[in-house]
Amino acid sequence: MKFLKKLKHIQFGWKHILVIFIILIIFQVFVSHLQQNTLRGLLSDTMDWYKKNSAEQIGNLTTTSLELLLESDPLDNSEDKVNRERNIIHALNSILKQPLMKRNVEEMCVILPHNNGFVAMDLGQALYAYFYNREVSDTFINSSYHRAVTRYAGIHSNMIESELITSFQEEQNIFHVYVPLVPYGEYSGAVYLKIHPDVSFISQQILSSFNKTILVFSSLILTGLLAMFYISTYTLRERDEARELLYKERETHLQEHIAQKKEHLFTKRIYHTHHKAEKVMGFINEDLENVDETNIKEIKYRVSKYANFISRVIYDMKWYSPPIQTMRNQAFRTNLNELLRFIINNIFLRISFPVKNIEFKFNLDESLPCIPVNEFVVWEVIEPLIQNSIDHSNKDVIIVTIGTSYNEMEKCSTLTIEDNGQGILPDLLIKNEFGVKRIFLENISTKEEGENCGYGCYLAYEISKRCGWELDAANRESGGSRITIFLKH
Missing domain, CATH: 3.30.565.10 (Histidine kinase-like ATPase, C-terminal domain)
Structure with missing residues (x-):
């Protein structure tokens, strides 16, 4: 009951709450929109880097598998050569087909130099014939990779010098990745992958969590503002009362200080002028003693000035502040x-x-x-x-x-x-x-x-x-x- 009685004296109405709530909602909507745009931009840049990096990682792993298989040099003159050849071709096909089983990998092949040009191969038999028999059969060349081969021809020289992975981004989510193929430490060609990473689910989850956080945060801010409004209103009322008392007290002290300063200045002024008045009175006495017919006008003028100055001194003695x-x-x-x-x-x-x-x-x-x-x-x-x-x-x-x-x-x-x-x-x-x-x-x-x-x-x-x-x-x-x-x- 006491709380309700105090609440009546506080200038707290539904209009105040409504205004604060509307301002808060507008502010939060603006901040939320701004933060969402900022977060989307950050996610976009981060996801572009992640998609590119993941595409390059897939290509790098595939290329490494090919290099390890080619460097194993399993062929010899043993009787088991036919079985070993079949196993190598099977392994090559597995390596080439494994990335395509992923949802994001659309194309994959190995681009190798041939007759002053380049050919694209996506079969284990073709790669086996190229690396082990030094043969290239037209039946194993896949012409559907014409654009990939043409793009590789433009970067072939740079990749030989750097031996670094080279990527091209097409539209928003398509990456063309070229990974150098270097078996036995010699540059032989490149593994090409066309990858379409899909990370929209991650972005949606992050944005959804962010929106929930904003909602909770806004609710806490609203509750805190309402509590602060009540406390501040109550505190300000008490502060105003204390300030009014303080101002009255300071006004009283200031008036006393001004009066003391005026009295102090009055004392100094009177002391200072009293000293001069004594000297002027001596001049008056001297003039009166020396007056005669020849100097009466001059002395009258001087004595009149002196007397008026003495009158002013006496007048000033009546006032603290004239x-x-x-x-x-x-x-x-x-x-x-x-x-x-x-x-x-x-x-x-x-x-x-x-x-x-x-x-x-x-x-x-x-x-x-x-x-x-x-x-x-x-x-x-x-x-x-x-x-x-x-x-x-x-x-x-x-x-x-x-x-x-x-x-x-x-x-x-x-x-x-x-x-x-x-x-x-x-x-x-x-x-x-x-x-x-x-x-x-x-x-x-x-x-x-x-x-x-x-x-x-x-x-x-x-x-x-x-x-x-x-x-x-x-x-x-x-x-x-x-x-x-x-x-x-």
């Missing part, structure tokens, strides 16, 4: 060239004494259009990349070249940051399974352990993705590294 519209929006109109000049002149070159070992060069495309990204988000991307070029150059005189270009046809801008340093280590340019180079991965740094290992390239890469940009790193052929940002408009 809304995308606060990062990129058509309302933002950021002049990238102007922002690059400001960062270089008012961040990297903002020190008490002139920088002698770092030189910045600009190669900016003035036709570059404004980009719809918040300028302080761009600042968060560009500043750590430039700082990375400086920190890892290992040169006494560092030259950093910043360039921009705009491709109007492709509606794409390019920002490059190049340096003349030692370049990026090759293992940092290897891509992981997601196609991201190691230099942009988390916790990857070239700094020695114990130094202040930041997350500049990692944060720049993550922020660039949210802006819809592509970030790449490579080494220059002339030395140094190149960071490229592709900005699609």
